[in-house]
Amino acid sequence: MVSMVLFMVPRRELYRCPPSGGSDILSAMDIHNIDEVTPFITKDGSEIRELLAYRNSCIRNQSLAEARLPPGAATTPHRHVETEEIYYILQGEGRMRVGDDERRVGPGDAIAIPPGAKHTLLNTGSGAVLKLLCCCAPAYEHADTVLES
Numbered sequence: 001m002v003s004m005v006l007f008m009v010p011r012r013e014l015y016r017c018p019p020s021g022g023s024d025i026l027s028a029m030d031i032h033n034i035d036e037v038t039p040f041i042t043k044d045g046s047e048i049r050e051l052l053a054y055r056n057s058c059i060r061n062q063s064l065a066e067a068r069l070p071p072g073a074a075t076t077p078h079r080h081v082e083t084e085e086i087y088y089i090l091q092g093e094g095r096m097r098v099g100d101d102e103r104r105v106g107p108g109d110a111i112a113i114p115p116g117a118k119h120t121l122l123n124t125g126s127g128a129v130l131k132l133l134c135c136c137a138p139a140y141e142h143a144d145t146v147l148e149s
């Protein structure tokens with residue numbers, strides 16, 4: 001005898017997403033592969049690939065990007081007026097400074113950066129690119145970035 005189990009799936013609301021391929025679509029899921037995302041340079045000098053944000057998905061209140069720093073490179077010290085950030089180190093070694101606190105960071109480390117806190121990240125690895133995920137809420141904007149000395 002075959003028994004059948006039915007699962008009730010809650011209804012998902014569909015959101016109107018930004019144009020994709022020239023046409024508006026309704027979607028409950030957006031997927032962007034890192035290999036298909038065009039990089040750009042942020043105001044602090046890091047190269048990022050914005051995976052999800054209001055600019056390319058149905059996400060409205062945050063953004064997720066992969067950042068890359070070559071060996072010996074550092075972000076320009078900066079702060080964000082409104083945005084809080086989480087850095088999650090994927091690959092490489094570095095020195096993270098938030099305010100007056102400076103620490104070594106490496107794969108698996110998650111760093112909380114509150115709004116208004118001056119911060120910078122230096123790649124201290126020899127030969128390896130430092131890769132990290134950067135989560136911003138609200139979403140990253142050049143206009144919210146204030147460069148510091």
